[in-house]
Amino acid sequence: MLLDALPDGADHDPEVVPAPGSAAYVVYTSGSTGQPKGAVIEHRSLVAFARETAERLQLGAGDRFLQFASPGFDVLVEELFPIWLAGGAVVFPPPAMTGPGIDVTVLVERERLTVMELPAAFWHEWVRELDGIGAPLPGSLRLVIVGAERVLPERLVMWQKLGVPLIHVYGITETTVSSTFFRLPAKASEADLRHLPIGTALPSADLRILDPELKPVPQGAVGELYIGGVSVGRGYLGQPGLTAARFVADPACPGARVYRSGDLVRQRADGNLEFLSRVDTQIKIRGLRVEPAEIESAMCRHPQVAHAVVTVHERAGDDRRLVGYVVARARTRISVADLRRFLGRELPPYLVPSAFVQLEAIPLTTNGKVDHDRLPPPGDEPPERAEEPVPPQTPLEQQLATIVAEVLKVTLVGRNDNFFELGGDSILAIQVVARAQEAGIALSPLDLFEHPTVALLAQAAALKS
Structure with a gap:
């Protein structure tokens, strides 16, 4: 993105106006392959997204939208173009107030921010801090958007006490940032808090929930999400084979394409979608399907746990174990033995992690997501016992x-x-x-x-x- 000073005024506008099918930007993403691939998004997709997002978020000339995302992350597009189209301001935080230690509340107050978007992992930590100190949010803030990862029910309960609306977004780089939006009601139902929906689609995103034979599933049934419409990008730059594998022919509209998301979803009776899991990254332990978010949510219900992440550690061969990473609440210490007993009451035995690692903080990427590569492997130290072992008697x-x-x-x-x-x-x-x-x-x-x-x-x- 070029930020050099340019001459202002109509006389200095570009002579050549890009066509709707011209490339607007390219964002590189690794996805599950680990190999960078450049998703090409065209002007028609960007314009439709910016217009519809500005309308969905009710952005106006008086809004001040925080630029939080890394420049290499497609959420940057959501932070810039909709608010510019609405005549509002983009607020770039000063260098001293960026990075992992950013004080969001101070930044909101200082810059009079009205809208901002945060990745779920970062938002989780901020909400925990707010709840711990009991501080109100600055009066300028009217809307917070959260996405990128599953949202913990416990944090939603904390957030509802603060009185600021929350919007949950879901999207994929290849289909122009966010495709669905869900506004959490002021008095949210237990179902919404337990499993926050990803919402309903923008007009430019034509959503299909299909079975493995590319047939629509009944309402309420689980299927893979395919995204069609104007939001679908051109493909991967210089990678026609990979483009053909992910941007497939639309089974309902000859000549059109849909993007295969790889995400399993279902549609509720009220029309909102629920994200369930990835098709290709479902964790299986000894043949049993495991949802890490379910375990993380249970761990966070423990009174001493502030934040939790669950992943799989392979010790040797096919010996795969669940490992729980936990951060303690302020001025508390987590007893692993007590945490095991607590989870034993909350979860089936196979969902209780085999090992726990206590951390000062969960490592995050520059985009605010959990950095799984920096999670340390579990050590070989003996597990914590609630009492001294009693020797065998026979x-x-x-x-x-x-x-x-x-x-x-x-x-x-x-x-x-x-x-x-x-x-x-x-x-x-x-x-x-x-x-x-x-x-x-x-x-x-x-x-x-x-x-x-x-x-x-x-x-x-x-x-x-």
């Missing part, structure tokens, strides 16, 4: 404690230690049972789930023999 307990310790790769297992709180899971349970059976101890995997301590497991084995 030869059978000693034998079982030794087996469990070997499988979990810990030095000591007490008779009252919970197998799952020490990092065990269903696959490791099978290994424990297999070794026990080799040693002549009659057990089944179900026994370990129903009797997760050495003491209880020994009792179950004794009853069987």
